[in-house]
Amino acid sequence: MRDAMRWTRRRVILAVSSIAAVFVGIGVALPMAAQAAEGCEVDYAVQHQWPGGFTANVSVTNLGDPVNDWELAWTFPSGQQITQAWNAAITSSGGDVTAADAGYNARIATDATVSFGFNGSWSGANAEPAEFTLNGVVCNGGTGQPTDPTTTPPPTGGANAMETVAAMQPGWNLGNSLDSVGADETAWGNPRITQELIQNVAAQGFNSIRIPVTWDNHQGGAPDYAIDPAYLDRVEEVVDWALAEDLYVLINIHHDSWIWAADMQSNHDVVLDRYNTIWTTVAERFRDHSDKLLFESINEPQFNNVDDATANSLLDELNTSFHQIVRDSGGNNATRVLVLPTLHTNADQVYLDALAGTIASLDDPNLAATIHYYG
Incomplete structure (x- = not known):
């Protein structure tokens, strides 16, 4: 065939x-209770853009305690709309967007990164969002308190394959x-x-x-x-x-x-x-x-x-x-x-x-x- x-x-x-x-x-996924992230950072990258449309990739790095069942929220400053997404479930109202985990990628260990992408539409401008929140915590690259490495070890293997x-x-x-x-x-x-x-x-x-x-x-x-x-x-x-x-x-x-x-x-x-x-x-x-x-x-x-x-x-x-x-x-x-x-x-x-x-x-x-x- x-x-x-x-x-x-x-x-x-x-x-x-x-x-x-x-x-x-x-990779390795360990079941655990959902927790609020203490810190995070987001890499938002428009990888391709054409008249009226674009493709973006979003990478979220958890800097605090491990989390399970995550939601990343942001507001598009230029009225962009998402038309298709992968590795996340997207909901939106006007310019407000929430991306939730897809189940298999729900866990983000300390210092681990999860990525998803989408295709979107734009008109007039395609400015990047100014702020992201992960489970309600602003992703500004800092943490509220240090993470205890003895209780939250880094993930064991699989990150490269998952990210690739x-x-x-x-x-x-x-x-x-x-x-x-x-x-x-x-x-x-x-x-x-x-x-x-x-x-x-x-x-x-x-x-x-x-x-x-x-x-x-x-x-x-x-x-x-x-x-x-x-x-x-x-x-x-x-x-x-x-x-x-x-x-x-x-x-x-x-x-x-x-x-x-x-x-x-x-x-x-x-x-x-x-x-x-x-x-x-x-x-x-x-x-x-x-x-x-x-x-x-x-x-x-x-x-x-x-x-x-x-x-x-x-x-x-x-x-x-x-x-x-x-x-x-x-x-x-x-x-x-x-x-x-x-x-x-x-x-x-x-x-x-x-x-x-x-x-x-x-x-x-x-x-x-x-x-x-x-x-």
Whole structure:
């Protein structure tokens, strides 16, 4: 199936016509009673602006006691209106706005930061708000009293993944090009990707771009399964164009999932060797690239002629091998955010539970989970 995706809201979500993919950063959330923040600071940034519209990101750092169930309030000085938001629930009356947590990001530990973003409209001026309050406390960069570090330890891991996933919204999917099945990226009717296309995506306010890649026709045979250097160069060229526009970028193993990886049960060693060779090659090529580049282990994993328990076991093997290859390659790959799918990237609880088991066993704070939603 050809993906046609655009990343928009709902936690961390991709959406366009037929498919949406939800990314969730993996972290530690500890239940506790709601408290009033003693101090906070806010970074409000208009990331993109065009006639009549803009995209903004808001980062809230808690300087006081840990809080759970937060609300950030402000007043737009120029009558701006929010039209779409992600990672927060927005209510407004005139210029007065309240952004509440989305549930999964309700806790802000001491010195931790939570981020959300929105698209808005403006007319005449787009001045920044003068003041923000977190749970009724003015965010002026100070605190009412010091926090006791023995009773409020900093969060354990996951902050980078959570912040990265939040900052990627909204995003856009470059489908039917490098992921096309055929001789080259024009096989499914799209023209060759140009730098101008990537610049246009960034100019329209997107913060990330997913670049799915199918490797099948560009990989040699046994025993080396070598990737065509010219094709790898082309993938890197497109990635570099996107990074140059300050976009987050995600690349993956795409339609290979059904072309050859689906036969893993009956052709285990060949599939694993091909898969490992791709990630070994990709990890080496991109090991020193910006940490705004993410790797997704495989798109919509599926396996022929097996039950779900066996399929989940095979996926666990692929995800675990992917993780070890990338982390062992060093450079920025040692901490790069890695994206792991459920079986079929399905959101049913049984598949979520299986992936949660893999994630727990990897014990790595810089992981994100992905599911797909067709609607």
